[in-house]
Amino acid sequence: MAGSNVAQFFDVSSVWDLDSYQVSLAHWVNVYSSIYELPEDDRPSDAVIHDDLALDLWFKNRGKGQRGSSGTSITNHKASRTIA
Amino acid sequence: MLRVVAKANISRAYNKIVKITSEFDFERVSSGKDQSLLERIVDKVKTVYPARVLNRISAIPPQNKLAVSAAERVQRPDYYTTDAVKSNEGVDIIIGTLMQSAGGVAAVSTPSRMINPGGIARLAQRYGVYQVSGDFDSYNDYTQDALHILEYGTRTRSKETDPRFVKSGPYPVGVKIPSDIRQWYGVKGPRLKVSTIERLLAGDVIFSGDAGDEGDTESEMDQMGLPSDLSQAVTDMDAFLRTAEAWIRHPGNYARNIFLTHSNAVYDDDLHAVARTIVSVIRAKLRILRSK
Numbered sequence: 001m002a003g004s005n006v007a008q009f010f011d012v013s014s015v016w017d018l019d020s021y022q023v024s025l026a027h028w029v030n031v032y033s034s035i036y037e038l039p040e041d042d043r044p045s046d047a048v049i050h051d052d053l054a055l056d057l058w059f060k061n062r063g064k065g066q067r068g069s070s071g072t073s074i075t076n077h078k079a080s081r082t083i084a
Numbered sequence: 085m086l087r088v089v090a091k092a093n094i095s096r097a098y099n100k101i102v103k104i105t106s107e108f109d110f111e112r113v114s115s116g117k118d119q120s121l122l123e124r125i126v127d128k129v130k131t132v133y134p135a136r137v138l139n140r141i142s143a144i145p146p147q148n149k150l151a152v153s154a155a156e157r158v159q160r161p162d163y164y165t166t167d168a169v170k171s172n173e174g175v176d177i178i179i180g181t182l183m184q185s186a187g188g189v190a191a192v193s194t195p196s197r198m199i200n201p202g203g204i205a206r207l208a209q210r211y212g213v214y215q216v217s218g219d220f221d222s223y224n225d226y227t228q229d230a231l232h233i234l235e236y237g238t239r240t241r242s243k244e245t246d247p248r249f250v251k252s253g254p255y256p257v258g259v260k261i262p263s264d265i266r267q268w269y270g271v272k273g274p275r276l277k278v279s280t281i282e283r284l285l286a287g288d289v290i291f292s293g294d295a296g297d298e299g300d301t302e303s304e305m306d307q308m309g310l311p312s313d314l315s316q317a318v319t320d321m322d323a324f325l326r327t328a329e330a331w332i333r334h335p336g337n338y339a340r341n342i343f344l345t346h347s348n349a350v351y352d353d354d355l356h357a358v359a360r361t362i363v364s365v366i367r368a369k370l371r372i373l374r375s376k
Binding site for chain 2: 025027028029031032052
């Protein structure tokens with residue numbers, strides 16, 4: 001859920017018409033969706049997912065690792081995903 | 085951990101079970117005093133239940149969700165739905181038939197009532213899980229349950245405590261029936277109105293799913309604008325996702341214990357994918373809520 005898909009989803013003409021809640025919701029849906037689409041071996045534990053700080057740290061560490069190898073992060077990788 | 089309780093049966097097989105179990109004395113079975121009777125039911129179910137259905141059910145992994153189906157419960161009478169739910173100390177999402185028994189007395193011939201009458205209803209009250217009704221066929225018990233929830237929140241109706249349970253025509257006496265719900269249920273007009281869903285969401289109640297279940301007649305499905313063949317799978321998924329979308333759009337809904345809907349036509353990977361989507365949305369909403 002990103003870009004024009006988000007605008008379409010919330011029935012607004014452009015992403016600039018989204019309110020802060022909608023932007024935030026779209027962002028976090030993408031974040032959590034990306035987590036659940038990871039292979040189980042790569043996915044953080046449920047305890048981590050449930051803990052906001054721990055999850056942020058997990059993303060930070062993963063981002064460091066991925067920048068070292070592929071130069072992309074998980075959230076960027078899933079940026080084009082749509083919800084429905 | 086978000087817990088998902090999902091059903092994974094196939095409507096036709098499920099209905100077979102219902103028909104079979106309806107031949108027996110539910111009170112005797114549910115009391116647990118007549119194990120031989122329960123065994124007879126299990127044996128009979130096994131004779132007609134398609135192996136492919138059983139395989140699908142058994143293929144669903146238990147991790148982070150409890151896949152409990154009518155068939156599974158019949159086959160495993162020791163595995164009570166309520167016990168399974170209790171073991172996880174809370175449920176965030178319930179998909180499907182389990183919630184159809186949340187009304188406590190609906191669908192008198194369902195195996196869930198046979199095995200543990202009222203159990204799910206108590207769980208619903210305990211955890212704040214809200215009723216979700218499937219089955220778009222008009223005027224069924226599930227519809228009445230859901231309408232009751234609209235009227236009274238999560239309270240469970242019963243023959244003993246609620247005279248409205250006594251039917252007068254298609255609906256319980258005295259229960260207000262919003263006109264758009266009438267439309268939604270196929271009396272006339274579109275089968276699924278987002279505006280209706282959004283309004284229902286304000287009360288944390290969602291209806292959806294099960295369009296084209298076996299109980300629907302062809303004419304009813306025509307009225308609802310639904311196909312009467314196997315393409316219902318697509319139709320149901322569409323309805324399912326639109327319901328999810330409506331919920332997503334609703335900024336005021338932060339209920340932690342979510343209600344879900346389901347489709348008999350959504351199985352296996354599809355079911356998991358939808359569940360994942362919903363879980364992601366729930367987590368996103370909770371995250372925003374916590375940040376405020």
